[in-house]
Amino acid sequence: MARKFISSGSTFEQEIGYSRAVVVDNWVLVSGTTGFDYSKMTISEDVLEQAEQCFRNIEAALSQAGSSMNEVVRVTYVFPEAEDFEKCWPVMRKYLGDARPSAMMLTAGLSDPRMKIEIQVTAYRGAGD
Numbered sequence: 001m002a003r004k005f006i007s008s009g010s011t012f013e014q015e016i017g018y019s020r021a022v023v024v025d026n027w028v029l030v031s032g033t034t035g036f037d038y039s040k041m042t043i044s045e046d047v048l049e050q051a052e053q054c055f056r057n058i059e060a061a062l063s064q065a066g067s068s069m070n071e072v073v074r075v076t077y078v079f080p081e082a083e084d085f086e087k088c089w090p091v092m093r094k095y096l097g098d099a100r101p102s103a104m105m106l107t108a109g110l111s112d113p114r115m116k117i118e119i120q121v122t123a124y125r126g127a128g129d
Contacts, residue, residue, distance in 0.1 A: 078107075079117055
């Protein structure tokens with residue numbers, strides 16, 4: 001079973017020692033992804049803008065892996081502030097409304113206080129695009 005590693009170019013990947021995504025057979029496992037614009041290593045203060053950027057980062061990783069948002073089968077959302085979850089529903093629906101993956105939301109601290117959301121997904125290539 002060969003593994004393919006997908007990188008976003010984030011300095012976090014190199015410093016911590018992980019991949020944005022790992023492809024094994026038809027599975028694409030995307031790491032917890034935050035609202036950083038990894039090309040500039042900047043992050044908005046707005047949770048909705050962070051959510052949009054999270055999904056753009058995830059979409060890019062899935063594309064590199066030969067998959068898409070429509071093939072996401074599981075998603076986990078992490079919010080330091082639970083009240084931000086409902087605010088992000090329209091963004092979540094925009095990106096995953098057609099895929100309708102199984103989902104879970106957790107409230108927990110994130111590694112950088114600027115981060116207001118982190119999203120992890122699992123996709124199955126060939127599940128429907």
